[in-house]
Every structure is written in C-alpha cells, then in structure tokens.
Amino acid sequence: xxxxxxxxxxxxxxxxxxxxxxxxxxxxxxxxxxxxxxxxxxxxxxxxxxxxxxxxxxxxxxxxxxxxxxxxxxxxxxxxxxxxxxxxxxxxxxxxxxxxxxxxxxxxxxxxxxxxxxxxxxxxxxxxxxxxxxxxxxxxxxxxxxxxxxxxxxxxxxxxxxxxxxxxxxxxxxxxxxxxxxxxxxxxxxxxxxxxxxxxxxxxxxxxxxxxxxxxxxxxxxxxxxxxxxxxxxxxxxxxxxxxxxxxxxxxxxxxxxxxxxxxxxxxxxxxxxxxxxxxxxxxxxxxxxxxxxxxxxxxxxxxxxxxxxxxxxxxxxxxxxxxxxxxxxxx
Numbered sequence: 072x073x074x075x076x077x078x079x080x081x082x083x084x085x086x087x088x089x090x091x092x093x094x095x096x097x098x099x100x101x102x103x104x105x106x107x108x109x110x111x112x113x114x115x116x117x118x119x120x121x122x123x124x125x126x127x128x129x130x131x132x133x134x135x136x137x138x139x140x141x142x143x144x145x146x147x148x149x150x151x152x153x154x155x156x157x158x159x160x161x162x163x164x165x166x167x168x169x170x171x172x173x174x175x176x177x178x179x180x181x182x183x184x185x186x187x188x189x190x191x192x193x194x195x196x197x198x199x200x201x202x203x204x205x206x207x208x209x210x211x212x213x214x215x216x217x218x219x220x221x222x223x224x225x226x227x228x229x230x231x232x233x234x235x236x237x238x239x240x241x242x243x244x245x246x247x248x249x250x251x252x253x254x255x256x257x258x259x260x261x262x263x264x265x266x267x268x269x270x271x272x273x274x275x276x277x278x279x280x281x282x283x284x285x286x287x288x289x290x291x292x293x294x295x296x297x298x299x300x301x302x303x304x305x306x307x308x309x310x311x312x313x314x315x316x317x318x319x320x321x322x323x324x325x326x327x328x329x330x331x332x333x334x335x336x337x338x339x340x341x342x343x344x345x346x347x348x349x350x351x352x353x354x355x356x357x358x359x360x361x362x363x364x365x366x367x368x369x370x371x372x373x374x375x376x377x378x379x380x381x382x383x384x385x386x387x388x389x390x391x392x393x394x395x396x397x398x399x400x401x402x403x
Contacts, residue, residue, distance in 0.1 A: 111156070121386070137165075137382055138165065140381070147351075156221055161386070163224035166229055178237065178326070179314060179325045180239060185309070307340075311339075366378065
C-alpha cells in the first residue's frame with residue numbers, strides 16, 4: 072500500500088469534524104431564539120442560535136426535553152467543534168444535569184486513546200478530582216488537541232461527580248499504521264472485534280470517500296482515499312467498542328467531534344451493528360450559518376441528504392481559518 076505522507080496521517084486525526092459548504096438561503100423561522108450568554112461572537116442575531124432541533128420530530132424543543140432524552144438513554148454521544156468553547160460548556164451542562172437526575176455514566180473522550188488508561192487511573196488515584204493534574208499527566212499540551220482550558224469544563228463536571236473517565240480512541244500510531252499498511256496493521260483479535268474486514272455498503276463507502284476528498288480540499292491522492300476511510304472507520308469502531316465495554320451500570324457518555332456522532336455511518340452505526348438493542352442518542356452542536364436559517368438546511372453542511380443526528384443544538388460561530396490554506400502551502 073502507498074505510504075501516507077506524514078501530514079495526511081496527522082490530518083486524519085480530525086477527519087471526524089464536519090466539512091463545511093454553504094446551503095442556499097432560506098426563510099427565517101418565526102419563533103425567536105432562547106436567550107443565553109455566549110462566548111462565540113459571530114452571528115449572535117441568527118434566529119437559530121440557542122435553539123434545539125428534534126430531527127425525527129421535525130420540531131424545536133426546549134432544553135428540558137433534550138435533558139430528558141439524555142437522562143433516559145444508555146449511550147449518549149455529544150458532538151462538538153473541537154475548538155469551540157460554547158460547545159464544551161453545553162456538554163458540561165448536560166453532564167451535570169445527567170448526574171443531577173441520578174445517573175452516573177462513564178464519561179468517555181475521543182481525545183484520550185486506549186494506551187492512556189493506566190495514566191488516567193494513576194492520576195485520578197493520586198489527585199482525585201484535579202482536572203489540571205490529569206491534563207499534565209496526559210501531556211495534553213503536546214497532544215495536538217486544542218488547549219485544555221476549552222475541555223476543562225467537561226472534565227470538571229465529570230470529576231466533581233466522580234464519574235469514571237474513559238479513553239475511547241485508537242492510538243495515533245495505530246491509526247498511521249492502518250493508513251500505511253491496511254487492516255493487517257491491527258492484531259487479528261482487534262480487527263475482528265471492530266469488524267474492519269466486513270464489507271462496507273458501496274453508498275456509504277462512496278459518501279465517505281467524497282467527504283474525505285472535500286475535507287482535504289481535493290489534495291488527497293486518489294489512492295489515499297480508501298486508506299483514510301479505513302482509518303476513520305476504525306476510529307469510529309474503536310470508540311463504539313469502548314462504549315460497549317462500559318455498558319454495565321449507568322451506560323456511557325462520549326465527547327467527540329460532530330462527524331463521529333453521525334447515525335448514518337459513525338459511532339452510533341457501529342454501536343447498533345454490534346448491539347441491535349443498544350439505545351443510542353446522538354446530539355450535534357452545530358454553528359449557525361447566515362445563509363441557512365432553517366434546521367433542515369444544515370444537512371448540506373454535513374454532506375447528508377438529511378440531518379444524521381437525533382438532536383441539533385445551534386450555537387453562534389467562531390472565526391475559522393481557511394482550512395485549505397495549509398494544504399495549498401504544502402503543495403507548493
């Protein structure tokens with residue numbers, strides 16, 4: 072298999088983030104947005120800011136309705152834009168509300184990989200409840216994820232309630248090996264458990280390849296699309312695997328990118344393939360776009376025919392650099 076350039080192997084770590092494209096302008100919804108103080112400053116006057124859309128019901132709901140859905144579901148997946156402070160604040164609110172309702176789920180993170188389980192345990196034993204000590208033990212500052220201060224509200228919400236903190240992701244070294252060598256890079260037992268040798272429906276495979284191509288600005292060599300898709304599928308499968316391992320008791324709550332909470336092909340799909348009776352709730356936290364004022368329009372932003380989540384909570388937007396600029400520079 073063609074060896075992946077180092078920058079491609081690094082980029083695939085964030086492949087679960089939704090790619091962006093502008094949908095067509097639409098008519099504004101008639102109801103006003105709920106009032107809330109936000110950190111993000113873009114499009115604060117957008118009519119969807121702060122509103123929660125029930126995808127299956129085709130209606131707006133209040134925060135109590137969303138909290139009730141979170142309380143009553145065994146596996147809850149909370150999406151995010153990784154560097155968006157409001158997304159982490161809303162996640163932390165849902166964690167605290169879940170605890171207040173009497174549930175004590177394991178709190179799992181895409182940002183932590185399964186090689187870090189012992190580090191997490193040792194840190195929490197030495198400094199229980201200390202999120203900053205945990206971040207130092209994990210060497211978060213050199214992890215490649217956004218600054219820990221963004222994630223601290225979520226960790227603090229879990230640690231204050233003494234929830235189990237769980238690592239959910241594949242190690243990056245294994246992800247790179249998958250890209251370079253294919254499924255055989257993983258031990259047979261793990262490969263079998265994650266069902267990586269199982270055929271993928273062509274429509275799903277095609278959609279993933281197209282999304283990867285768009286998200287990498289058309290600069291991915293064609294021969295890299297399938298290896299990158301495999302790595303993304305493996306990460307989704309691993310996070311589902313770890314959640315299934317946490318199924319005893321009060322279930323699990325996963326903190327991850329919006330792309331990983333898609334019900335059509337990401338972590339929820341792997342959960343239900345392995346456990347058809349699994350109760351899964353997918354909540355995406357999406358930034359508003361001035362060109363789209365109806366919830367249904369946001370399906371185009373995540374490259375789907377319809378929104379692939381149970382609920383969408385809309386927030387103001389954060390400034391964003393041109394995601395293709397770095398790739399263009401590398402190609403020079």
